[in-house]
Each structure stands twice: as C-alpha cells, then as structure tokens.
Amino acid sequence: MIQYLIIQLDDTSVSFCHYANSRRICKLIALDDLKAGILFAMKENLSIQFxxxxxxxxxxxxKTIGTIDxxxxxxxxxxxxxxxxxxEDWTSFVNYNFSLTQTYVLRTSKSALFNNYSSLADILVKIYRLNIVFTDIADFTEExxxxxxxxxxxxxxxIDVCFQQGKSPQLNLLTDRMMLDRMNNCNAGWENITLAPDGKFYICPAFYLEDGVTAVGDLQTGLDIKNPQLYRLDHAPLCRICDAYQCKRCIYLNRKSTLEVNTPSHEQCTISHIERNAARSLLAVIRQTENTYMKNVEIKEITYMDPFDIRKK
Ligand code: SF4
Structure with missing residues (x-):
C-alpha cells in the first residue's frame, strides 16, 4: 500500500539516490499541480517528501508547502x-558543518569511496545518520x-571507536542490517510513488528523469500502476528468501540491469551481502564491549554472496 508521496519540485531537483539527474534547465512544478499533489496526499493519507x-x-x-507536514x-x-x-562530491562533504538533527546522503562512485573513506573517521562522530549511495553499482567487478x-x-x-566513546552513528551500509529483522527496501511503486514536475506520477524520480514516458497516472485520473504486484517483495522470487535486509532492492536498477523490476542484478545482490556480512562482524565486535547490544538480533553465517546461487532448481 502506498504510504509516501515524493514530490520532485523541479527538473533540476537533487538526486538523493542511485539515479543521476543531468537536467540543468529549471522546470518548476506548476503551482496548481503542487496544490493538487498535496490534496492527493491528504486524501490518501500519504506522508510527503519534497x-x-x-x-x-x-x-x-x-507558503503552499508550509500548509502540510x-x-x-x-x-x-x-x-x-x-x-x-x-x-554529490567528497570535497563539499568533508568540509560541511554537520548537525546532529539532520540526515545526510552521500552519492559516490566506488572509486571515490575507496579513495576517500578514511575521512569518515572524523565525520561519523559528528553525525546521527549517513546514507552512502553508489552511483555506479553496475560497474562493480569481482576485484x-x-x-x-x-x-x-x-x-x-x-564505528566501533564511536561506540567506545558512547556515540552510535548510523551508517546505512553497516548499522541498518544490525537493526532490522525484515526487509527494509526502497519499495518504490509499492510503498512510495513520485509526483514529477510534469504533473504525472512515476515509480520513482529516476523513471521521470530517464525517459518521462513511463508515467503511472496523473493528478486528474489518479494512479494507474500496471501489474502492481510486481513491485512487491512477495512477488520477488530471489528477494523474498534473502536476509540482506538493508538492501535497497532498487526497482530502477533492476529494470535497467535485468529488465525485471523485481529481480536485482548480481552486482546489487553481492554488494548487499558484503554489507550484510560486514554488519555481522561489526555486531560481534561491538558486543565485545557491550555484550547486550541488539541482543535479540542474530545475523547467521552464510556461504553464498548471491541468493541466485542457492535458488531452488
Ligand atoms: S527505485 Fe528506489 S532505490 Fe532505486 S533509484 Fe528509485 S528511489 Fe532509489
């Protein structure tokens, strides 16, 4: 069931996720469409993210945005x-004046993370939550x-050093899996939907920015998602048996890489399992000093890195 409405206010609105936004010409959503989108969210009881x-x-x-939570x-x-x-770049990230009340998203390529991750040591102690999002998952190699x-x-x-100092920053890649007992994916098309500057609904902003022809309804006629069950976890044969609960299961990347909105690529699955296993190790390390930490959580040892390898034949 849809719970969130993402409203992309302008063609140049920042990307907060795996997709790129290369649009440079401003196109603001029409004020009437903004008002209609807010009304739609109120009627459907949806939380709005602008x-x-x-x-x-x-x-x-x-003023209009201020009329709604x-x-x-x-x-x-x-x-x-x-x-x-x-x-969207490490220079502005490392020089930022962080606040404990905000959440931060860092969009990075793999090589930028590999080259700059050491600067996280100073930043993790200053923040409450950081989401690191890769911009080039499809390019990951075995190396x-x-x-x-x-x-x-x-x-x-x-992160262990932070815990020893009594701080517990959240980093999606490592700490989310420790706190989850079920899948917590992006769920675009199932739990959230996007209203774009053209007044139409899309599965997520990436679908609007990529081609603009994959609208799933508009403000006049409402939502019209074909085969909505395909966006659900219980219709994803690989994901429903998986316990890399922190994985985004990105519908946009799935469609791009496997041509199926509910089937992730080998790269997405392997990256999520590397994070899952790293979270398992981190949990064990934290428990050496805080032995009751997340005491009901058990992340089992596994022998595979991609659920495709253990699918039922
Ligand atoms: S489908 Fe979800 S995870 Fe993928 S790009 Fe869109 S918002 Fe991000």
Whole structure:
C-alpha cells in the first residue's frame, strides 16, 4: 500500500539516490499541480517528501508547502532548513558543518569511496545518520567486491571507536542490517510513488528523469500502476528468501540491469551481502564491549554472496 508521496519540485531537483539527474534547465512544478499533489496526499493519507532544487522557491510555493507536514530533501549548499542534505562530491562533504538533527546522503562512485573513506573517521562522530549511495553499482567487478569488503572492515573499526566513546552513528551500509529483522527496501511503486514536475506520477524520480514516458497516472485520473504486484517483495522470487535486509532492492536498477523490476542484478545482490556480512562482524565486535547490544538480533553465517546461487532448481 502506498504510504509516501515524493514530490520532485523541479527538473533540476537533487538526486538523493542511485539515479543521476543531468537536467540543468529549471522546470518548476506548476503551482496548481503542487496544490493538487498535496490534496492527493491528504486524501490518501500519504506522508510527503519534497525534493528541492538548489535555488530558492517563489514565496507562493513556500507558503503552499508550509500548509502540510513534510520532509525536505535538499542539495548541499541549499540555504534553509532541511531534513535530509545530499552531497554529490567528497570535497563539499568533508568540509560541511554537520548537525546532529539532520540526515545526510552521500552519492559516490566506488572509486571515490575507496579513495576517500578514511575521512569518515572524523565525520561519523559528528553525525546521527549517513546514507552512502553508489552511483555506479553496475560497474562493480569481482576485484571491486574484495576492495569494498576491506573498506567496510576499516569503516567498521571507525564505528566501533564511536561506540567506545558512547556515540552510535548510523551508517546505512553497516548499522541498518544490525537493526532490522525484515526487509527494509526502497519499495518504490509499492510503498512510495513520485509526483514529477510534469504533473504525472512515476515509480520513482529516476523513471521521470530517464525517459518521462513511463508515467503511472496523473493528478486528474489518479494512479494507474500496471501489474502492481510486481513491485512487491512477495512477488520477488530471489528477494523474498534473502536476509540482506538493508538492501535497497532498487526497482530502477533492476529494470535497467535485468529488465525485471523485481529481480536485482548480481552486482546489487553481492554488494548487499558484503554489507550484510560486514554488519555481522561489526555486531560481534561491538558486543565485545557491550555484550547486550541488539541482543535479540542474530545475523547467521552464510556461504553464498548471491541468493541466485542457492535458488531452488
Ligand atoms: S527505485 Fe528506489 S532505490 Fe532505486 S533509484 Fe528509485 S528511489 Fe532509489
């Protein structure tokens, strides 16, 4: 059941996830569509997340947005209050004045993470939550998987140091799996839907930005998702037997890489299992000093890195 409405306010609104936004020409959602989107969310009892561009919105828009409870996702450099701040480069990220009340998203390529992860040691102690999102999952090689496992091991040591100092920062790649007892995926098309600047609904902003022809309804006629069951976990044969609960199970990347919205690529599955196993090791390390930490959580040892390898034949 849909619970969240993401409203992409402008064509140039920041990407907060795996997709790229290369649009540079501003196209703000029409004020009437913004109002209709808010009304739609109110009628359907949906929580709204507004995704901002990097310029100040006209006053009429600010006033309209202020009429409803919402979360704000903004690019780093945006002047004003925000719930989630998104960084697209490490330079602005490492130099940012962090606050414990915000969540941060860092969009990074694998090589940028491999080269810069050591700077996380100073940052993790200053934040409440950081989501690191890869922009190039499809390009991971077998060698990259090995490097990624080592990088996560090093970051785990930084998180353990934070715990020893009485701080418990959340980093999606490592701490989410420790806190989950079921799948917690993106669930685009199932639990959330996007309203784009053209007044139409899309599975997520990536579907609008990529081609703009895959709309799943509009503000006049409502939502029209073909085969909605395909977006659900119980219709995903590989994912429903998997316990890499922190995986985003990105519908956009699935469609791109396997042509099936509910089947992830080998790269997405392997990366998620590397994180799952690193979380298992981190949990064991934290318990050496805090033996009751997440005491009901058990992450089992497994022998595979991709559920495809153990599927029932
Ligand atoms: S489908 Fe979800 S995880 Fe994938 S790009 Fe869209 S919002 Fe992100």
């Amino acid at each position: 995704v901002y561009p990097d310029y100040a919105l006209p006053d009429e828009y600010k 919402h979360s704000k996702i903004v690019p780093a450099g945006y002047q004003g209050e925000a719930d989630v701040v998104v960084f 990259d998987f090995n490097v990624y496992a080592q990088v996560l091991q090093s970051i785990s040591k930084m």
